[in-house]
Amino acid sequence: MRSRRQFLTLLGASASAVGLAGCGAALAGTPSGGAQTKKLRYQGWAGQVTLPELAEDLGYLGEVKLEWVGNTISGPQDIQSAATGQTDFGGAFNGAVVKLAAAHAPIKAVISYYGVDQLVYNGFWVRQDSPIHAAGDLLHAKVGMNTLGAHDEAMLDIYLDRHGLSASQIAQVEPLALPPVNTEQALRQRRIDVGVLGGILQDKAVAAGGVRQLFSDYQLLGAFSAGTYVMTDRFLKQNPDTAATFVTAVAKAIEWTRTTPREAVIARMTAIVRGRGRGEDPAPLAYWKSFGVAETGGRITDKEFQLWIDWLTARGAVAKGAVSAGSLYTNAYNHYTASAPAPTATATPTTTKG
Incomplete structure (x- = not known):
């Protein structure tokens, strides 16, 4: 298992490589002039339906x-x-952006x-008989999470910092x-002493009993958007x-799901998975609750990036002043407005393989 420093070094190296490649990459899906492309190349997630896939199935993409x-x-x-032009859009947590x-x-x-919202969040769980009841009890504890240097580790650091632990004490907690x-x-x-769980895996652990939640990212920061395309x-x-x-x-x-x-x-997402013929199991979709997007229509605000800028800068992963929140995003292409009527589907659920 990689240490925090090893992970961040590797991520930084790959980001630098992408930065260099992206500057000169030719975008195969983008015309050099004239008519704009009507095709968007993308990567999916096995067994899941992404919002663009749902939007297409609902008929919202039109000719695209x-x-x-x-x-x-x-x-x-x-x-x-x-960034390197292999696809036309991609999504990640805002710290990676x-x-x-x-x-x-x-x-x-x-x-x-x-x-993250009250329905969809990541909880930091301990065993029912664990001696860990507060932030101070986490010294020398092992905390299992899906990826180092990302969302869960940031939440852990913020939790420890807010409860008064010093930098040297935080360093004693082992993700x-x-x-x-x-x-x-x-x-x-x-x-491990603490496990970070979300979604269906969290629901199953709670149903089985014997665990209790120490804290969650929703309890820590409330509702907030965590990732962008x-x-x-x-x-x-x-x-x-x-x-x-x-x-x-x-x-x-986004608003259709709300x-x-x-x-x-x-039911709609299950039909999409079954219809595209990729040999996926749609059963986990039964546990879907929300996409957790905070702002209407997915509009982006400075605070959603400032959280990560502050955290990464404090860790030395990003140089101070290297980026500003406002330079990282644009809402100029988002024409959905809060006053718009609730969207309705313009197509029936997908049933053919694709």
Whole structure:
């Protein structure tokens, strides 16, 4: 398992490489002149329905079509693919966007696509009989999380800092990278002292009993958007109308999930997974609750990036003043407004393979 420093060094190196590659990469999906592209290449997630996929199925993309080029396994990898022109958009947690932008990658965040709310959050769980009841009890504790140097580690550091632990004390808490599917087992087998769980894995652990929540990111920061889709500056300049169609369609899909009964959203996404013929199991979709996007239509605000700028700067992962929150994103392509009527689907659920 990598240490924090090793992970951040590796992430920084890959971000620098993307920054250099992105400056000269030719975007295969972008025309050199004339008509704007109507095709958007992207990576999906196995067994999941992304907001762009949902937007397309609902008919919100119009003439613009998505072209699936494969699945990704991480947000940082997804936005690196977008920055180097292998795809036309990618999504990641906002800390990864900050690091990539600080490495001079030519990208801009255009819409939030996931976040934290009272329905969707990551909890930091301990065993019921654990002696850990407060931040001060975490000294020398092992904390299992899916990725180092990312969302969960930031939440842990913020929690410890807010409860008065010094930098030297925080350094004594040991984050460990664990596959999410193995985290509950590792916690129950006492291989770790704290496990970070979310979604269906959290629901299953709570149902099984024997664990209690120390804190959650929602308790720590309230509702907030945590990740954004990015496009390159070049793509936005050459395809402004296509970009606006994409961003506004995703915004409509966000609001459709807010105004549609949960059962209907799950049924729609299940039909999409079954219809695209990728050999996926749609069963986990039954546990879907929310995308957690905080702002109406996924509009982005400074505070969603400032959180990560402050954290990464304090850790020395990003140079002070290397980026400013306002330079990382634009809402110019988001034409969804709060006064707009609730969007309605313009197509029936997908049933054919694609």
